[in-house]
Amino acid sequence: MGIEFDERDSGSAYVERVWRGRSDGVDRMTSIATAHWTLVAWREGRAWRVAVQGPETAATTAPVPTETEFVGIRLTLGTTLAALPIGRLVDDGAEFADVSRRSVRILGHTLPLPEYDDAEDLVRRLVRAGVVVRDPLVADVLRGWQPDVTARTVRRHFAQVIGMTPGTVRQIERARAAAALIRAGSPIADVGHDLGYYDQPHLARSLERFIGHTATALRTGTAGQLSLLYKT
Structure with a gap:
């Protein structure tokens, strides 16, 4: 039991991956660190909720509503919702209050609820409206x-x-x-070497901090x- 994920790549410059899942018999999970923003919709009973989840700087434990359906749209790195300040979204999220059984209002624009098969169409409409920017x-x-700028300028821009x-x-x-390679069966020592970790303690600290x-x-x-984990 747990959350069984289906997930797929996307050819969109704004969408990295689309996933869906359903919770069954699990009340919490490890939410692993990510630099991406994610639009997520979930249904508890007959009521839908929609939110944007910002970047997460470390792994955390997150509650999971029981018998709930999820659809997630993981945006590409550098793709954001322009009207939401990044300081509000790091290690946090923002829920959109105006949601019906068929639509959601996102920053002044009414759109169909996110769906697994046409997630790119939703994001495309948000891009045209100037809500999603890359x-x-x-x-x-x-x-x-x-x-052609200083490293400090680049760091400030990323921040x-x-x-x-x-x-x-x-x-x-x-x-x-x-983490994806280790779960797939690759030898731990080889993973550390191939990905450039100094030694096994270095790999261990990284996994504890970002994967939990x-x-x-x-x-x-x-x-x-775990939250969605796949080969990057």
Whole structure:
């Protein structure tokens, strides 16, 4: 029992991944760190709720409503909701109060509820309305591009856009990749070496901080329910 996730890639420049799930017999999970914003809708009984979840700087334990359906739209790095200040969203979220059985009002725009198969259409409408915006500098820097500005300026820009430095983003993405490989059966020592960790204690500290569990717990399945984890 737990949350069984279906998830898929997206070809959109604004959407990295779309997922859906249903909770069954689990009341809490580990929410692993992420530098991304996520739009999420969930149904408890007959009532739908919709929120945006901001970046999470460390793993936390999150409650899970029982017998609840979820749909999540994970935005690409640097894609945000322009009207919401990043300081309000880091390690937090914002729920949209005006939700019916068929629609949600997001920052002044009424839209259909998020669905797994047409998530990109919803985001496309938010982009056209100017609600969702993408900062290409973030993705470019993380791919290795060096802009003609100081490192301090880049760090300040990242802090303004996604609430954390480029170094922290890379640490989170590396920890997620390590956790996914370990859960898939890759030898722990090889994972640490291949992903550039100094030694096993370095890998262990990273997993504890960003994933919330040890490599052994991830390997043996005793880590319990995790939020969506996949190869980055």
